Amino acid sequence: MIQNGFFKSVALALFCVAASAAHAQSIVGSSSVEGRSITLFSDGTWAFTDRQRSDCKPVLSDLSFCGISPIWTQTPPPSAAIDAQFMRADTEFVQFISDRVGTAQGIEMDSAKAVILDGVAGITGVRVRDIxxxxxxxxxxxxxxxxxxAFSVTFRGVPVVFANTILLEESRLLQMQSYVIGATAxxxxxxxxxxxxxxxxxMD
Incomplete structure (x- = not known):
């Protein structure tokens, strides 16, 4: 039987390849302004927390993950490049990755998909055409x-299937991805x- 710690190490290795150095804002803390709760982000911005639904968890300054309790549990991201990670079951995870590159920098959807698959190929040691x-x-x-x-890989002998939703904006590439460890389809x-x-x- 494969231990959950091994699952986490697989997830860490695979998802560290998906983020670029142009990482966007992640949550770094919370505070209050005039009695209202705020969330602080790594890019120096902040947002009122109480403007959102009570069952929403802020992920980025303009994005929240809502209705999560009691089904979803927030877990520590395996990399600083990952804005947030949530777990539904021992082998089912979702993640958010936001990068400060977009169409203004000449990024197109096909090139974004290619970069993601290139990164996964690099960490798993397979050719892109074999993914x-x-x-x-x-x-x-x-x-x-x-x-x-959606694509599948095998890493350290463990099959993993990913579904990666890519939202390409003028100055941001946002990945919202789920993955199931042990799946083949x-x-x-x-x-x-x-x-x-x-x-x-x-999203706001």
Whole structure:
């Protein structure tokens, strides 16, 4: 039986490749202004916490993950490049990664997908063409158009399936990804997990 700690090490290795050096704002603390709670972000910005629903967890200054309790548990991100990570079960995780690059820097959706797959290929030691892309389809996140790619890899002998929704904006590349450790296919259950995840994302 594979221990949960091993699952976490697999997740750490795989997801560290997805983020770039142009990392955006992550939460660094909280405080209050005139009696109202605020969330502090690493880029020096802040936002009122009490403007959001009580069941929402701020992830970025303009994004929250809502309706999480008691199904989802926030867990420490395995890398500073990951803005937030939540777990639904021992082998089911979701993550947010935000990078300060976008269409203003010449990034296109196809190049964003290629960079993600190149990174996964590099950490797993396989060629990009040998990574099965299980799905590549339009998506929507809180009314914004996006794309979801699903792919599978094997790392240290453990199969993992990812569903990565990519939202490309003028100055941001936002990844909202779910992954299931031990899976070999993008199953109906994983599709439902990912759809539920995206439905719980609220953006300002």
């Amino acid at each position: 099965p892309v299980l799905s590549d389809e339009p998506a929507e996140v809180d009314g914004k158009d996006a794309v979801t790619i 993008y199953s109906d259950d994983h599709r439902a997990l990912h759809a539920t995840f995206l439905n719980l994302v609220e």
